[in-house]
Amino acid sequence: MSCCHQEKKGGLFKNLLRRNRGDSEASEKQVSKKKMVLVGTPNVGKSVIFNRLTGVYATVSNYPGTTVEVFRGTCRIGEEVFEVVDTPGMYSFMTITEEERVTRRLLFSEKPDIILHVVDAKNLERMLPMTLQLIEAGLPVMLVVNMMDEAQQIGREIDIAKLEQLLGIPVVGTAAAINKGMDLLKKRVVQYVKKRAA
Amino acid sequence: MLKSERLEYGAFKYDDRIEKAIKEIESNLKSSYNVSKRTIALLLLQEDSEIQEMVRMRESSFSQISEIVKKTKMLFTEPLYYVITVQRQKKVDEIVSKVVYTRRDSKNRLSNWLDKITVQPLTGIPILLLVLYFGLYKFVGQFGAGTLVDFIEGNIFDTYVNPWVDRMVTTYISSEPIQELLAKEYGIITLGLRYALAIILPIVGTFFLMFSIIEDSGYLPRLALLIDRVFKAIGLNGRAVIPMVLGFGCDTMATLVSRTLETRRERILATLLLSLAIPCSAQLGVVLAMLSGNTAALLIWALCVLLVFLLVGFLAARLLPGERPVFYMEVPPLRLPRLGNIIEKTLSRMQWYFLEIVPIFIIASVLIWIGRMTGIFDAIIRLAEPLMVALGLPPETAEAFLFGFFRRDYGAAGLYDMKGSLTWTQLTVASVTLTLFLPCIAQVSVMLKERGLMTTAAILAFIFPFAFLVGYVLNLILNVTGVVW
Amino acid sequence: MDGERNLAELKVGDEAVIGRINTTDDKILKKLMALGVLPGMKLVLLQKFPSYVIKVGNTRIAADDSIARSIVVVKK
Ligand SMILES: Nc1nc2c(ncn2[C@@H]2O[C@H](COP(=O)(O)OP(=O)(O)OP(=O)(O)O)[C@@H](O)[C@H]2O)c(=O)[nH]1
Ligand SMILES: [Mg+2]
Numbered sequence: 001m002s003c004c005h006q007e008k009k010g011g012l013f014k015n016l017l018r019r020n021r022g023d024s025e026a027s028e029k030q031v032s033k034k035k036m037v038l039v040g041t042p043n044v045g046k047s048v049i050f051n052r053l054t055g056v057y058a059t060v061s062n063y064p065g066t067t068v069e070v071f072r073g074t075c076r077i078g079e080e081v082f083e084v085v086d087t088p089g090m091y092s093f094m095t096i097t098e099e100e101r102v103t104r105r106l107l108f109s110e111k112p113d114i115i116l117h118v119v120d121a122k123n124l125e126r127m128l129p130m131t132l133q134l135i136e137a138g139l140p141v142m143l144v145v146n147m148m149d150e151a152q153q154i155g156r157e158i159d160i161a162k163l164e165q166l167l168g169i170p171v172v173g174t175a176a177a178i179n180k181g182m183d184l185l186k187k188r189v190v191q192y193v194k195k196r197a198a
Numbered sequence: 199m200l201k202s203e204r205l206e207y208g209a210f211k212y213d214d215r216i217e218k219a220i221k222e223i224e225s226n227l228k229s230s231y232n233v234s235k236r237t238i239a240l241l242l243l244q245e246d247s248e249i250q251e252m253v254r255m256r257e258s259s260f261s262q263i264s265e266i267v268k269k270t271k272m273l274f275t276e277p278l279y280y281v282i283t284v285q286r287q288k289k290v291d292e293i294v295s296k297v298v299y300t301r302r303d304s305k306n307r308l309s310n311w312l313d314k315i316t317v318q319p320l321t322g323i324p325i326l327l328l329v330l331y332f333g334l335y336k337f338v339g340q341f342g343a344g345t346l347v348d349f350i351e352g353n354i355f356d357t358y359v360n361p362w363v364d365r366m367v368t369t370y371i372s373s374e375p376i377q378e379l380l381a382k383e384y385g386i387i388t389l390g391l392r393y394a395l396a397i398i399l400p401i402v403g404t405f406f407l408m409f410s411i412i413e414d415s416g417y418l419p420r421l422a423l424l425i426d427r428v429f430k431a432i433g434l435n436g437r438a439v440i441p442m443v444l445g446f447g448c449d450t451m452a453t454l455v456s457r458t459l460e461t462r463r464e465r466i467l468a469t470l471l472l473s474l475a476i477p478c479s480a481q482l483g484v485v486l487a488m489l490s491g492n493t494a495a496l497l498i499w500a501l502c503v504l505l506v507f508l509l510v511g512f513l514a515a516r517l518l519p520g521e522r523p524v525f526y527m528e529v530p531p532l533r534l535p536r537l538g539n540i541i542e543k544t545l546s547r548m549q550w551y552f553l554e555i556v557p558i559f560i561i562a563s564v565l566i567w568i569g570r571m572t573g574i575f576d577a578i579i580r581l582a583e584p585l586m587v588a589l590g591l592p593p594e595t596a597e598a599f600l601f602g603f604f605r606r607d608y609g610a611a612g613l614y615d616m617k618g619s620l621t622w623t624q625l626t627v628a629s630v631t632l633t634l635f636l637p638c639i640a641q642v643s644v645m646l647k648e649r650g651l652m653t654t655a656a657i658l659a660f661i662f663p664f665a666f667l668v669g670y671v672l673n674l675i676l677n678v679t680g681v682v683w
Numbered sequence: 684m685d686g687e688r689n690l691a692e693l694k695v696g697d698e699a700v701i702g703r704i705n706t707t708d709d710k711i712l713k714k715l716m717a718l719g720v721l722p723g724m725k726l727v728l729l730q731k732f733p734s735y736v737i738k739v740g741n742t743r744i745a746a747d748d749s750i751a752r753s754i755v756v757v758k759k
Binding site: 277279280283284287317318319419422423424425426427430435436460522524525526527528529530531 | 704708709710711712713714715716718721722730732733734742743744745746750
């Protein structure tokens with residue numbers, strides 16, 4: 001459940017409280033903001049990652065279709081300031097429901113500096129097709145293999161380095177709900193954006 | 199150059215017939231797109247209507263492109279998106295086989311067992327009833343709407359805040375109308391803020407807390423598959439369980455979430471049912487608190503609303519043309535809710551709710567004050583009195599209904615205020631009518647945004663007389679059958 | 684191998700390989716494919732009533748009768 005009024009007010013309120021953390025309006029204007037878009041299948045943890053990155057609360061629930069609207073926040077990593085966009089989950093590029101169309105339109109109309117494709121480590125085989133589609137589209141995509149903790153519980157190991165090599169894009173493993181891998185994620189994001197700018 | 203761009207044309211190829219078609223379409227795409235032409239070509243081959251529309255607007259050679267698509271389709275017996283998806287999956291399987299190792303197929307017994315008992319009717323329905331009884335009735339109804347409301351309203355407002363405000367106002371403000379605006383019976387502080395803080399907030403807070411736990415556990419998709427067959431009868435599918443259950447929290451949020459339903463028909467049906475027969479948490483809590491002293495009254499109320507829900511859904515589904523809904527849904531694993539998320543979600547929803555209702559409560563107080571000063575308020579109440587009498591209610595109840603125009607929960611709170619002077623029959627009839635009665639202003643604005651003016655107007659035009667009709671009939675039945683308390 | 688059958692003809696607990704999707708409804712086909720219900724994948728039927736529940740890979744999918752009948756499988 002996500003409601004525009006709800007989150008935006010919440011975000012504003014928190015931003016006011018957290019001015020000193022550096023994500024206030026004033027410092028946003030000095031540096032040109034980079035755009036980071038989170039996409040992926042429903043219920044893989046996009047909104048958890050969004051919350052961890054921005055400190056703005058976007059609703060997280062354990063069912064597909066929690067986020068139905070695009071949601072924006074700000075995240076600062078070192079020097080770089082990002083506008084982070086959380087999107088409704090989408091099962092494939094061939095969209096069916098309204099909230100999926102919202103996400104595809106966003107991908108096709110805005111120019112993100114980096115797209116984080118968030119996938120569930122337990123269901124890699126089902127989710128990689130979209131990664132291939134994003135690569136195919138020529139979009140600046142980085143793969144986030146989330147829920148590594150749950151994959152481990154069912155006895156699944158994933159060779160992240162090998163995956164990175166096979167896909168030819170940066171890949172990071174995370175367990176966002178328990179805050180694992182988030183630092184590495186941020187580091188790789190900055191590396192990627194710097195390299196792209198160069 | 200960029201790695202990703204290198205992969206774009208290199209790493210992954212479809213079979214020759216598809217690649218050839220892609221090349222041909224690409225050469226016909228002259229304008230620039232935000233995504234690669236290869237992607238546009240692939241989506242055109244898969245006949246994606248939105249992309250077709252976009253390309254038709256932009257390319258003069260759209261008819262040539264259509265020709266290419268048609269020619270390519272002839273080469274395969276299966277639809278092209280099927281062919282393309284299968285080929286892509288093959289590539290993915292190849293990658294996965296190189297990077298994924300499965301050590302053992304460990305099984306978590308407890309979660310498997312829990313999983314089973316929630317989705318099988320024999321155990322699932324009792325579990326649902328337990329959740330409703332403890333979560334909704336005990337926690338929200340008795341603790342939130344009972345204990346907490348009694349404490350905040352009785353011990354804080356009635357004992358300290360209201361007398362203090364009244365005293366301050368009479369001491370420092372000489373103008374009687376202004377005194378009444380701020381304090382006394384209908385004042386912004388003594389009525390508006392009291393409703394918001396003392397009655398609505400504890401109820402909404404306990405509801406959102408309970409609801410967050412249910413949401414995070416992964417129970418809702420299981421409820422959806424359990425109840426799909428019932429929802430099919432009212433033109434919806436199990437997927438609609440999520441917006442419907444959300445409606446018990448806040449119908450405004452739920453109307454927005456009904457986007458996740460696939461057909462326009464389902465979205466309209468869901469919007470109708472949400473605005474008619476799903477009481478929001480504040481309203482629900484007030485009704486639970488009001489009627490909890492009398493189990494029969496509570497049951498009659500619940501049964502009435504449930505019957506209206508099913509009956510109106512059933513009839514509307516027959517009347518509205520459109521395809522039969524189908525149900526499929528991914529069922530996520532049951533997860534142990536994380537405390538941090540539950541607290542943050544509950545607080546953020548309470549904050550949102552509060553920011554939304556307080557201005558409305560204040561505006562309502564002001565409007566009522568204007569109405570009273572000018573005599574319009576009394577005139578409207580007098581107009582509404584025959585309606586109240588027809589429902590077997592005392593004329594003063596018109597006030598609660600007038601409040602209900604601003605927000606449903608405001609109306610319910612108004613009723614709660616006068617419960618001492620009403621009989622059980624009157625309370626039951628009034629609760630049912632107010633539950634069905636018009637959606638609040640915020641919900642109407644979301645309905646307008648999501649469903650459009652015509653649909654919204656039609657829904658409201660139906661609800662208003664219908665709510666009174668149900669109240670009227672219920673009152674008759676209760677009187678005729680002699681169930682009068 | 685004993686020929687094709689649809690999900691409704693399997694018993695709870697049966698394992699099978701998805702053969703094809705037999706439906707005239709485009710949307711159903713697309714959605715099932717997006718959910719990863721594709722030919723060649725193994726599935727386990729977990730439940731038939733009140734809704735069908737299948738497991739494909741590590742994903743559980745609930746579906747109604749009409750969808751279940753459109754999933755044609757080859758039993759192992
Ligand atoms: N165990 C575990 N659970 C996670 C992890 N990341 C997310 N979750 C849980 O997965 C569920 C879904 O998370 P969300 O962030 O709401 O997913 P989403 O991708 O935003 O989903 P939609 O908004 O529906 O598209 C929640 O119950 C999270 O607590 C993780 O790394 N490990
Ligand atoms: Mg989300």
